[in-house]
Amino acid sequence: MIRLLATDVDGTLIHSDHVTISARTREAFLAASEAGIVVTAVSGRQPYSIAALVRGTALEGPAIGSNGSVAMHLSTGELFFEEILDVDAQRTLVEAMRARFPGVRAVSVRDGGNTYLAEHGYSGPQDPGAQSAAWEVVHRFADLDEVLAAGSVKLVLKHDDVEPRALLAAARELAVPGCHPTISGAPFLEVAREGVTKASGLASVCTHLGIDASEVMVFGDNVNDVEMLRWAGVGVAMGNATPEALAAADRVTLTNDADGVAQVIEGLLGDAAHGTPRA
Known part of the structure; x- marks a missing residue:
């Protein structure tokens, strides 16, 4: 049943x-x-x-x-x-991904999904669903240090010239402790806390x-x-x-x-x- x-x-x-x-x-x-x-x-x-x-x-x-x-x-x-992705884990992953793919930009999704903090230089919508919002949300840009300064419910990594599947393969190979990377069909990599x-x-x-x-x-x-x-x-x-x-x-x-x-x-x-x- x-x-x-x-x-x-x-x-x-x-x-x-x-x-x-x-x-x-x-x-x-x-x-x-x-x-x-x-x-x-x-x-x-x-x-x-x-x-x-x-x-x-x-x-x-x-x-x-x-x-x-x-x-x-x-x-x-x-x-x-x-569930919050740890600051140290997300910082380690971003640094490793940027070493492989210079030009990767990050977005930290926080506050139950209601705050998007995007790194300067990030292109495209931070959230494909942002055009439809049931209540007020915050989307703003910041330096990378600020983006990574607090834990995320979801960390987004995007490169304008690298497909999400390639980003996923790299993130899985890196296997940074504390991180669970995936893709959803959106034009970026999505990372949650390990086990989530x-x-x-x-x-x-x-x-x-x-x-x-x-x-x-x-x-x-x-x-x-x-x-x-x-x-x-x-x-x-x-x-x-x-x-x-x-x-x-x-x-x-x-x-x-x-x-x-x-x-x-x-x-x-x-x-x-x-x-x-x-x-």
Whole structure:
């Protein structure tokens, strides 16, 4: 029996315009919630961005942001937890990455995801979700010493001429203690505290709710979803998923633009109505 549905956002819940949640998908999550299933979003985005996207849907309750580093109730703003990347660890990683890729620039995401401190010279949006904010947030530039002076819920590293996968390969090879690097489809590397992933964040929430991993179904499409897809009782990869996500999943559905999440939820609820809940 599935008691909790958790969905990634970009490439999974929303269409490729990075904005649209279809009426079909909204209705599917509402039906699941009305059936007594807990529904939640788990994203690399920050809570303020998730909240703006899911406003008016059944997903406006607890959500997990920053790849598992932050959990917050989107309607009340209550912060459940935040996991902080240590100052020494992030500084060591940045110095090592800059030695390999001169021109790497850093962004520190802080304060439950509400503050972005970007290094001077950083180009492009500090957060792809910044255009949609449910409440006021801070985005400003500073010298690198200030950017790295406090711990981060997420550290972003970007190089204008180096692909995120190359940055990820280098960060994994460096294996700096205290750091967990990943990518999400955004044009940069994302780093959390060691041991912090979407799976760890979701596990914490499920422990609080008394829900076992076997009772969880998750949806994802990218590298930062792999741990979550493996951890859950049922991991569902999107038809547009990366090879890593496809390999980690138990099932594959349609693409995000074809409402693959809604298709699976509709099947789950249909089976439950006939007395054969899908595992």
